[in-house]
Amino acid sequence: xxxxxxxxxxxxxxxxxxxFRELRASVDKGLDPEAIxxxxxxxxxxxxxxxxxxxxxxxxDWVGLTPRPTMRIEDACASxxxxxxxxxIAVASGLYDVxxxxxxxxxxxxxxxxxxDVLATGGDVLFEIPAGFTFPGFYAAMATAYMHRxxxxxxxxxxxxxxxxxxxxxxxxxxFNLTIRRVMENKLAKARAQxxxxxxxxxxxxxxxxxxxxxxxxxxxxxxxxxxxxxxAAALLLVAEERAREFTDEPVxxxxxxxxxxxxxxxxxxxxxxxxxxxxxxEAYEMAGVRPEEIELAEVHDCFTIAEIIALEDLGFFPPG
Amino acid sequence: xxxxxxxxxxxxxxxxxxxFRELRASVDKGLDPEAIxxxxxxxxxxxxxxxxxxxxxxxxDWVGLTPRPTMRIEDACASxxxxxxxxxIAVASGLYDVxxxxxxxxxxxxxxxxxxDVLATGGDVLFEIPAGFTFPGFYAAMATAYMHRxxxxxxxxxxxxxxxxxxxxxxxxxxFNLTIRRVMENKLAKARAQxxxxxxxxxxxxxxxxxxxxxxxxxxxxxxxxxxxxxxAAALLLVAEERAREFTDEPVxxxxxxxxxxxxxxxxxxxxxxxxxxxxxxEAYEMAGVRPEEIELAEVHDCFTIAEIIALEDLGFFPPG
Numbered sequence: 001x002x003x004x005x006x007x008x009x010x011x012x013x014x015x016x017x018x019x020f021r022e023l024r025a026s027v028d029k030g031l032d033p034e035a036i037x038x039x040x041x042x043x044x045x046x047x048x049x050x051x052x053x054x055x056x057x058x059x060x061d062w063v064g065l066t067p068r069p070t071m072r073i074e075d076a077c078a079s080x081x082x083x084x085x086x087x088x089i090a091v092a093s094g095l096y097d098v099x100x101x102x103x104x105x106x107x108x109x110x111x112x113x114x115x116x117d118v119l120a121t122g123g124d125v126l127f128e129i130p131a132g133f134t135f136p137g138f139y140a141a142m143a144t145a146y147m148h149r150x151x152x153x154x155x156x157x158x159x160x161x162x163x164x165x166x167x168x169x170x171x172x173x174x175x176f177n178l179t180i181r182r183v184m185e186n187k188l189a190k191a192r193a194q195x196x197x198x199x200x201x202x203x204x205x206x207x208x209x210x211x212x213x214x215x216x217x218x219x220x221x222x223x224x225x226x227x228x229x230x231x232x233a234a235a236l237l238l239v240a241e242e243r244a245r246e247f248t249d250e251p252v253x254x255x256x257x258x259x260x261x262x263x264x265x266x267x268x269x270x271x272x273x274x275x276x277x278x279x280x281x282x283e284a285y286e287m288a289g290v291r292p293e294e295i296e297l298a299e300v301h302d303c304f305t306i307a308e309i310i311a312l313e314d315l316g317f318f319p320p321g
Numbered sequence: 322x323x324x325x326x327x328x329x330x331x332x333x334x335x336x337x338x339x340x341f342r343e344l345r346a347s348v349d350k351g352l353d354p355e356a357i358x359x360x361x362x363x364x365x366x367x368x369x370x371x372x373x374x375x376x377x378x379x380x381x382d383w384v385g386l387t388p389r390p391t392m393r394i395e396d397a398c399a400s401x402x403x404x405x406x407x408x409x410i411a412v413a414s415g416l417y418d419v420x421x422x423x424x425x426x427x428x429x430x431x432x433x434x435x436x437x438d439v440l441a442t443g444g445d446v447l448f449e450i451p452a453g454f455t456f457p458g459f460y461a462a463m464a465t466a467y468m469h470r471x472x473x474x475x476x477x478x479x480x481x482x483x484x485x486x487x488x489x490x491x492x493x494x495x496x497f498n499l500t501i502r503r504v505m506e507n508k509l510a511k512a513r514a515q516x517x518x519x520x521x522x523x524x525x526x527x528x529x530x531x532x533x534x535x536x537x538x539x540x541x542x543x544x545x546x547x548x549x550x551x552x553x554a555a556a557l558l559l560v561a562e563e564r565a566r567e568f569t570d571e572p573v574x575x576x577x578x579x580x581x582x583x584x585x586x587x588x589x590x591x592x593x594x595x596x597x598x599x600x601x602x603x604e605a606y607e608m609a610g611v612r613p614e615e616i617e618l619a620e621v622h623d624c625f626t627i628a629e630i631i632a633l634e635d636l637g638f639f640p641p642g
Contacts, residue, residue, distance in 0.1 A: 011447065038580075048368050051450075053442035054397035057597075061584035067600050069580035071403045074393040076375040082392045086407065093413035121374035126332065129372075259359075259390035263382035276378075279388050 004175045004232035012046045012055070012106040012233075013062040019102065019233035020063045028248040031237065033063075035246075037096040039070035040087045042080025042103040046072075048118045050109045059104070076122040077303060079103065080234065081259075087238045088257045097240040104233035115229050124264035136226055136304065138265055140218035143306035145271035147220065150321035152309075154220055158208040160305040161224040175230045180204045187213065225305040256288025277301075277314035285316075292316030325496045325553035333367045333376070333427040333554075334383040340423065340554035341384045349569040352558065354384075356567075358417040360391035361408045363401030363424040367393075369439045371430045380425070397443040398624060399580075400424065401555065406580045408559045418561040425554035436550050445585035457547055457625065459586055461539035464627035466592035468541065471642035473630075475541055479529040481626040482545040496551045501525045508534065546626040577609030598622075598635035606637075613637030 002018035010018075024031045039060050047053040056070040075082040080103025087101040107115055119135045128138075146152055161180065168174040169182070178186070184207040191198035201207040208214045214222045237247065244251035260279035262268065268275070285291065292315060300311035313320050323339035331339075345352045360381050368374040377391040396403040401424025408422040428436055440456045449459075467473055482501065489495040490503070499507070505528040512519035522528040529535045535543045558568065565572035581600035583589065589596070606612065613636060621636065623629035633639050 045368055045374055047366055047442050048374070050446065051442050052446040053366055053369070053395065053439075054444070056396060057582040058445060058585065060582055061588065065582075066584045067581045067596055069403075069406075069601075070396075070582045071400075071407070072395040074374065074395055075377060075391075079392075082390075085390075086392070086411075089411050089414045089416055090407075092416065093410045095410055095413065118374075121368050121372050123375070124379060125371065125373040260388045261378040261381055261386075261391045263387045264379065267382065275388055280390075 001173055001234040002232050003173050004230050006108045006175075006229070007231045008108065010106065010231060012043070012050060012052065012104050013059050015106055015231055015233035016041075016059050016102055016104045016235065017063050019104070019235040020100075023100075023235040023237060027237065028250070029246065031247060033065060035098045036065060036068060036100045036237075037098050038068055038087075038090060039065055039100045039102065040083040040090070041070060041072050042075075042083035042101075043072050044074060044076060044079050044105060045118060045121070046104075046106065048121065049106055049115075059102075065100070077301060084236070084238075085257050085259045088254055091238050091240050097243050099238040100235060101238055102233065102235040106231045107229045108231050112229065124266065128264060128266055133265075134218070136218040136221055139304040139306050140221050141265065142271045142310065143220050143304070146306060146310070149272050152321075154209075155205060156309065157220065157225050157305040158205055160302070160308050161208065162204050164302060164305075164308070165224070173232075175228050175232070180207065180224065183207075184213075221304055221306070227303045256284035256286070256290070258283030258285075258287065273310055273320065274314050277311060281315045322494055322555040323553050324494050325551050327429045327496075327550070328427075328552045329429065331427065331552060333364070333371060333373065333425050334380050336427055336552055336554040337362075337380050337423055337425045337556065338384050340425070340556040341421075344421075344556040344558060348558065349571070350567065352568060354386060356419045357386060357389060357421045357558075358419050359408075359411060360386055360389055360421045360423065361404040361411070362391060362393050363396075363404035363422075364393050365395060365397060365400050365426060366439060366442070367425075367427065369442065370427055370436075380423075386421070398622060403580060405557070405559075406578050409575055409578045412559050412561050418564050420559040421556060422559055423554065423556040427552045428550045429552050433550065445587065449585060449587055454586075455539070457539040457542055460625035460627050461542050462586065463592045463631065464541050464625070467627060467631065470593050473642075475530075476526060477630065478541065478546050478626040479526055481623070481629050482529065483525050485623060485626075485629070486545070494553075496549050496553075501528065501545065504528075505534075542625055542627070548624045577605035577607070577611070579604030579606075579608065594631055594641065595635050598632060602636045 001022060002015045041056045041059060043055050046055045052058060056072040060066055060068060060070040073079055073083040073086060083103060084101050087099045090096050090099050116134050120129050123129050123133050123138060165176060165180045168176050169179045181204055184201055184204060188198055199210060208224055214224050216222050217226050239247055258280035260276040262276040298315060300308055302308035312318050322343060323336050362377045362380060364376050367376045373379060377393040381387055381389060381391040394400055394404040394407060404424060405422050408420045411417050411420050437455050441450050444450050444454050444459060486497060486501045489497050490500045502525055505522055505525060509519055520531060529545055535545050537543050538547050560568055579601035581597040583597040619636060621629055621632035634641050
């Protein structure tokens with residue numbers, strides 16, 4: 001995995017090369033790129049972000065994998081997750097034994113306003129975007145519906161932000177390596193150094209409730225409820241079970257995988273759960289023969305704090321509300 | 322398959338709906354959409370052409386296939402071919418028995434100059450496009466290299482155009498339904514009706530050699546050597562062998578399929594053959610257990626007349642030159 005952040009000097013291909021190099025270095029018994037038979041690359045929009053389509057062969061060439069079969073898989077925020085699912089299917093088909101799965105996005109090449117426009121192309125361009133929807137707007141609508149239906153307080157969103165920034169601070173690949181407490185302390189120290197007066201927030205919650213420190217982006221979502229515009233890439237190697245030990249003595253097994261889709265937000269019967277996530281999870285659980293309560297660790301889509309809350313319910317870890 | 326042409330009033334989703342409806346009507350024993358388990362959609366750039374990304378779920382919803390798993394596959398001009406290859410892999414994996422494979426492009430929503438820019442994103446945006454390359458430019462370079470290497474006369478390209486327009490005239494789905502002879506006769510009739518004098522071309526070759534009737538786009542490629550900017554969609558149903566007879570008594574079997582990639586044009590050791598096409602064809606022949614000389618019908622990528630000539634050699638139907 002590459003470092004995530006804002007890297008004006010890097011292109012999509014540079015980021016993926018970084019992830020691929022680290023993947024190679026991480027394979028216990030070494031990885032000869034010649035062993036890779038196909039590349040599945042998740043990417044939302046290198047064409048809109050940096051004017052480069054034909055993305056997969058360009059990147060495969062950059063990392064030295066021409067003439068292997070390769071393609072870009074586009075499924076909005078789920079692009080790389082679906083690339084992984086397709087890689088699993090490809091290995092299951094028997095056509096390939098060793099598949100490289102990657103995900104990459106280089107988003108900071110445009111000004112923020114244009115990035116917002118690009119992300120809005122993930123909405124329904126006939127019916128939603130002309131009405132003024134942006135991606136924070138979509139999730140704000142879901143958060144509002146959730147608050148209305150279940151009486152969720154705003155503090156619940158803030159608790160997610162506090163916990164996720166604590167996790168980010170533990171990961172040196174994360175775009176933001178700071179807990180919210182540290183962000184708060186840094187702001188106070190800076191104000192003191194400049195002789196400015198700043199509110200002395202009692203804790204992170206008070207900090208997050210401050211309209212100046214944490215401005216509203218799309219109500220009820222504030223700055224720290226929203227994921228940043230980031231550049232980064234990830235890569236992993238999928239190997240058929242019978243060949244895994246050529247690469248490591250400690251393989252990680254994929255025992256379930258699922259995928260589903262949903263219509264545009266305006267056409268959904270409700271906004272407080274994501275049917276595609278529910279169905280995909282059910283498929284993966286059935287394939288794996290496990291129940292949600294047996295899961296010890298989950299990484300969920302948390303583009304906005306409300307997304308994580310809804311995902312935890314869609315995956316069956318908590319009942320609705 | 323939809324009608325191909327220029328349809329200002331249609332969107333990508335309308336075109337695919339047209340293809341899907343015709344697919345349904347073509348299934349002898351009827352197709353209940355409920356039977357479809359996944360959708361593989363080839364599309365180069367609905368995001369650049371009409372500002373709509375997240376393309377596959379949007380289209381799946383439009384034709385009534387939500388919540389089936391679906392994704393857009395982007396591999397430049399090969400997008401839909403690769404979608405078919407991935408559909409075959411998916412059925413082979415055993416995860417799905419009934420898969421819808423589609424291809425769609427809506428290109429006429431932008432002015433021609435912008436369409437040329439969009440297609441250029443299929444080239445290498447770091448090294449080729451800033452040097453002035455466009456897609457006709459890429460194939461013009463290949464045609465020039467081919468003429469230099471094998472002494473091909475310009476008439477060879479024109480013969481391909483004449484033959485392909487004759488085939489187009491037989492297909493009421495084709496963008497251009499006219500033979501070149503008919504185009505020529507229409508021009509003469511119009512000139513006579515308007516009292517203008519026009520050269521009386523002896524045959525199609527003389528017509529195609531006329532700089533006014535068939536202007537140079539990127540030498541040696543002229544107007545009738547280039548594919549038009551078109552809107553259109555296609556859809557087909559892939560069914561596991563053991564279930565095919567639920568849908569028809571006359572299934573068509575896919576006995577081989579292959580895929581490969583290549584680097585950007587400027588990094589290739591030669592311009593007169595396409596290594597990706599050669600390797601993909603070899604893979605498909607081996608899988609099928611057939612030799613090129615056993616093939617009775619081939620549909621090849623003929624975006625430009627030179628592309629067809631090179632493809633016929635890459636597929637092993639003729640020796641180089």
